[in-house]
Amino acid sequence: MKELVEILxxxxxDHPEKVEVTETKRDHTIILELxxxxxxxxxxxxxxxxxxxxIRTVVxxxxxxxxxxxxxxxxx
Structure with missing residues (x-):
């Protein structure tokens, strides 16, 4: 999931080098912060x-x- 959001x-x-995705897992939920x-x-x-x-729909x-x-x- 993390890689998918990062690619999208x-x-x-305009500044792809500043894109960062962090992943946190809680219970049965994955929280992605873009x-x-x-x-x-x-x-x-x-x-x-x-x-x-x-983006949310694809993820x-x-x-x-x-x-x-x-x-x-x-x-x-």
């Missing part, structure tokens, strides 16, 4: 959050295949 985010931003440059926040979130929602679909629950948080 790096393809969207850190990007402040300049790239708009590109990752998109108009009305459409890109962020699309949740991949997690469902592995019977896991994933939460994606986008942090500046």
């Amino acid at each position: 985010a790096k393809s969207l931003v 850190h990007v440059s402040p300049d790239d926040m708009g590109k990752v979130i998109g108009k009305q959050g459409r890109i962020a929602k699309a 949740k679909a991949a997690a469902t295949k592995e019977n896991k629950r994933v939460v994606l948080e986008i942090i500046q």
